[in-house]
Structure formats: C-alpha cells, structure tokens
Amino acid sequence: MNEAPRRDRGPRDPASPLVGANIVVAVTGGIAAYKAAELVRLLDKAGAHVEVAMTARAQKFIGAMTFQALTRRPVFTDLFSLTEEAEIGHIQVADRADLVIVAPATANAISRLAAGRANDAVSAIVLATRAPVLLAPSMNVNMWNHPLTASNVRKLVDVARYRVVGPGDGFLACRWTGPGRLAEPADIVEAAAHVLSPQDLTGTRIVVTAGPTYEPIDPVRFVGNRSSGKMGVAIAAAAQRRGATVTLILGPSALTPPVGVATMSVENTAQLQWALADATKDADVVVMTAAVADYRPAKEEKQKLKRGDLGPKATVDLVANPDLLAELGKKRGTKKTPLLVGFAAETDDVIGNAQKKLATKKCDLVVANNVAEAGAGFAVDTNHVTLVDTSGAEDVPTGTKYTVAHRILDRVVAIRKAASQPTGRRGKPATSGKPKGRPRPS
Numbered sequence: 159m160n161e162a163p164r165r166d167r168g169p170r171d172p173a174s175p176l177v178g179a180n181i182v183v184a185v186t187g188g189i190a191a192y193k194a195a196e197l198v199r200l201l202d203k204a205g206a207h208v209e210v211a212m213t214a215r216a217q218k219f220i221g222a223m224t225f226q227a228l229t230r231r232p233v234f235t236d237l238f239s240l241t242e243e244a245e246i247g248h249i250q251v252a253d254r255a256d257l258v259i260v261a262p263a264t265a266n267a268i269s270r271l272a273a274g275r276a277n278d279a280v281s282a283i284v285l286a287t288r289a290p291v292l293l294a295p296s297m298n299v300n301m302w303n304h305p306l307t308a309s310n311v312r313k314l315v316d317v318a319r320y321r322v323v324g325p326g327d328g329f330l331a332c333r334w335t336g337p338g339r340l341a342e343p344a345d346i347v348e349a350a351a352h353v354l355s356p357q358d359l360t361g362t363r364i365v366v367t368a369g370p371t372y373e374p375i376d377p378v379r380f381v382g383n384r385s386s387g388k389m390g391v392a393i394a395a396a397a398q399r400r401g402a403t404v405t406l407i408l409g410p411s412a413l414t415p416p417v418g419v420a421t422m423s424v425e426n427t428a429q430l431q432w433a434l435a436d437a438t439k440d441a442d443v444v445v446m447t448a449a450v451a452d453y454r455p456a457k458e459e460k461q462k463l464k465r466g467d468l469g470p471k472a473t474v475d476l477v478a479n480p481d482l483l484a485e486l487g488k489k490r491g492t493k494k495t496p497l498l499v500g501f502a503a504e505t506d507d508v509i510g511n512a513q514k515k516l517a518t519k520k521c522d523l524v525v526a527n528n529v530a531e532a533g534a535g536f537a538v539d540t541n542h543v544t545l546v547d548t549s550g551a552e553d554v555p556t557g558t559k560y561t562v563a564h565r566i567l568d569r570v571v572a573i574r575k576a577a578s579q580p581t582g583r584r585g586k587p588a589t590s591g592k593p594k595g596r597p598r599p600s
C-alpha cells in the first residue's frame with residue numbers, strides 16, 4: 159500500500175498544540191455556519207494554519223469570501239472545479255491536515271459522513287484524511303434526538319473514531335429549546351487543542367495540590383499566605399490535557415477548577431491532609447504545589463475575638479503543622495509510592511534550599527521557585543522555576559504558568575519513562591525533552 163505523502167511535522171509542544179497545526183474547518187449547511195467564521199478566527203489567532211472547505215448549502219448561509227479573507231487562503235467549495243482541483247486539491251488538503259473540524263455538522267452532513275459518501279468538497283476531504291476528525295453538531299433538537307442521528311454519530315465515533323464536541327443545550331434558531339446548538343467556538347478550539355495534544359499521561363492518576371491553607375484563629379480570622387492557586391490549577395489543566403486522570407485538592411481560591419478535573423476543596427492543613435490521604439491511595443504522581451502553612455494557631459476560638467479581648471499587645475501562639483510532603487516521602491519503599499514532586503518557595507539560595515528539600519522530603523523532583531523575583535511566584539500569571547533532581551538543576555525560562563506546568567510535566571513523563579525501563583532509575587530521566595508526536599487514529 160502506498161503511504162500518502164505527509165509533511166514531517168516534528169514534535170508538537172503540548173503547551174501550544176495549535177501553533178503550526180494544519181487545521182481544515184469543514185463547514186456544512188446550517189444556520190450556525192456563520193459561527194464557523196469566529197471559529198476560524200480563533201484558530202488563526204492561536205497560531206494554526208487554517209483551510210476551509212464548504213458545501214454548496216453552507217454557501218447559502220455564509221460566503222466563501224469571508225473565510226478566504228480570514229484565512230488568507232483559497233476556500234475549497236467545488237469537487238469539480240478546474241482550478242481548485244487542478245492538482246486534486248481535496249486530496250492535498252486532506253493529506254496535509256493535522257485535524258479536520260466539521261463545524262457545523264448538520265444532521266444531513268453527519269448522515270452522509272456515516273454512509274462514507276464523498277460527493278462534495280467536505281465529505282471527500284473528511285473521507286480521504288488520515289488526520290483526526292472533530293464533529294461539532296448543530297441541528298434541531300428533534301433531529302439530534304432522532305435514533306437515526308444517534309446511530310450515525312455512534313457509528314462515526316465507534317467505527318471511524320471521530321470525536322464530538324457539543325452540541326450545547328439552549329434556545330435554538332428553529333425556536334425549539336434543547337440540545338442542538340453548535341458548541342461555542344472557544345470550546346471547539348479547546349477540544350481541538352485537546353485532540354492535538356500528546357496524550358503521554360493517559361492512564362496516569364495525578365494528584366495536584368494548589369492554593370493556600372487558611373489556619374483559623376477564630377471564625378473570621380486566619381493565618382494564611384498569598385497563594386492564588388494559579389500554578390497548581392495550571393498543572394491540573396495541563397495534566398488533564400495530556401490524558402491524565404487528575405484530582406485537584408484546592409485550598410481557598412477564587413479560581414474555577416478546570417472542567418473534567420475532580421476537585422476537592424479544602425480550607426486548612428488538617429483538611430488537606432485528610433484529602434491527600436484519600437486521593438493518594440492509588441495515585442501514580444503527586445504534585446505538591448500548595449503553599450501549606452507551616453504553623454497554625456494553637457487554639458481556634460469558637461467566637462469572634464473582640465477588639466478589647468486581647469489587650470493592646472496581642473500574640474497568637476502557633477504550633478507546627480505536619481509536613482505533608484515529607485510524610486508522603488517517608489512512606490517511600492514501604493509500598494508502591496507515587497512519584498513525588500515538591501515545590502520550594504524560596505527567597506534566597508533558591509537551588510541550595512531546593513536540593514535540601516529534595517533530600518529531606520525524599521522527592522523525585524523539586525520545583526524551585528524564587529518567589530522574590532518579579533513575574534514569578536505568588537498570585538501572578540507567569541512563573542520562573544528551576545527543576546531540581548539528583549541529576550542536577552534545569553532552568554525553565556519565564557512563561558505563563560500553563561507553559562511552565564507543561565515543562566514540569568515533560569520532566570514527570572521523562573522520569574516515569576526512565577523508571578519503567580529495566581535499567582532506568584527514578585530521578586535520572588533518559589531524556590528531559592518534550593514528548594514526541596501524538597497519537598493518530600489507525
């Protein structure tokens with residue numbers, strides 16, 4: 159069998175899987191076709207090379223010119239066009255695609271795809287491509303609920319391994335209410351990024367702690383810190399994007415946990431300890447990003463302290479909290495323990511202190527965080543860290559917390575890979591590079 163010619167794409171950065179990806183947006187004829195313009199704009203903005211194919215019916219809802227302007231590329235509309243098809247254009251488009259998104263995918267289009275038809279630009283590209291296909295259905299609620307549509311979608315998912323995003327539930331153009339709305343363009347972009355991300359953490363159970371702990375003084379006051387939860391939430395989202403099953407244990411935070419991540423909300427160290435004990439029972443990896451208070455008030459007042467209660471000069475007695483990470487480290491060797499990633503929030507001798515924590519807390523990896531540096535550490539959107547393990551220290555340049563999260567996970571993947579090899583040892587990754595490639599449907 160001849161292999162279709164394919165461009166060598168090289169490894170895709172899991173932190174930005176859409177950058178440089180060739181994405182075909184295949185537009186079929188439904189009222190939501192106009193929303194495909196916003197989808198194309200968002201994909202283009204995210205760095206993808208977007209090409210558009212349209213059915214004749216789609217062109218009744220939105221003009222090809224709109225997509226040509228947005229993509230700065232010709233739009234495929236006609237399987238029998240002498241110019242578009244001078245070099246069998248639809249096959250070339252299908253071959254160079256990293257992903258084909260059918261949006262909107264009408265009931266009619268879904269039925270034709272399920273039948274394996276190839277009688278227009280859209281169905282021919284979808285049938286010819288070896289890239290993953292993402293369907294974004296949009297139709298009347300009764301069409302969506304019809305057993306034939308359900309059976310067609312099931313066939314496309316089970317037999318052709320297509321993915322589906324949406325449809326959303328709500329008020330439809332046909333004045334019915336229910337499922338049938340095209341998924342929001344931003345959600346389709348997120349689904350596309352998910353499909354294009356390397357799934358190198360599939361089957362891995364990861365527990366991530368994030369945010370501060372609030373140690374109560376009385377019902378309204380606490381001892382806490384400035385952690386926002388952003389770094390830990392970014393790690394949870396990145397791990398989930400790469401296929402991990404993630405449990406996030408989140409201290410008090412204004413953040414919304416990532417969709418699909420099981421989240422346990424905790425307030426203080428005692429609750430975090432309890433949640434950790436439960437979540438780590440069968441975990442493969444634990445990432446302790448939380449800024450756990452080292453001390454808590456010796457006594458929690460049941461009533462709010464009045465201003466005069468403590469006199470002009472008050473002190474709060476503190477007692478040491480358990481070191482949760484060190485407790486996990488102590489269990490090493492006694493039974494199958496998860497890979498342990500600790501953080502070290504430091505303001506001086508950052509690497510030296512991180513190395514001490516690596517040894518005393520028995521971690522596989524410590525993420526050293528100079529929290530005195532501008533644009534790093536607590537409550538900002540960016541971070542600058544150093545990965546410290548027994549093999550040395552690797553600087554991770556300043557980037558968004560999401561990008562930094564992926565660099566930490568790259569190392570987790572490498573450590574696990576090294577450990578799974580017969581001669582491999584934890585803490586000595588065979589490579590520290592990015593995961594190579596991404597799975598494609600066979």
Ligand code: PMT
Pocket residue numbers: 368369370384385386387388389390446447448449450451452479480481482483484499500501502503504515527529535536537538
């Ligand atoms: O949440 P953000 O605003 O995004 O900020 C991110 C961050 C600065 C909080 C994060 O990047 C970070 O550095 N987290 C670690 C904070 C911390 O408590 O560092 P530490 O050096 O005090 O503790 C070392 C390690 O021991 C940490 O993994 C910590 O979770 C753990 N620890 C600490 C104390 C304790 N009683 N139990 C613990 O398990």
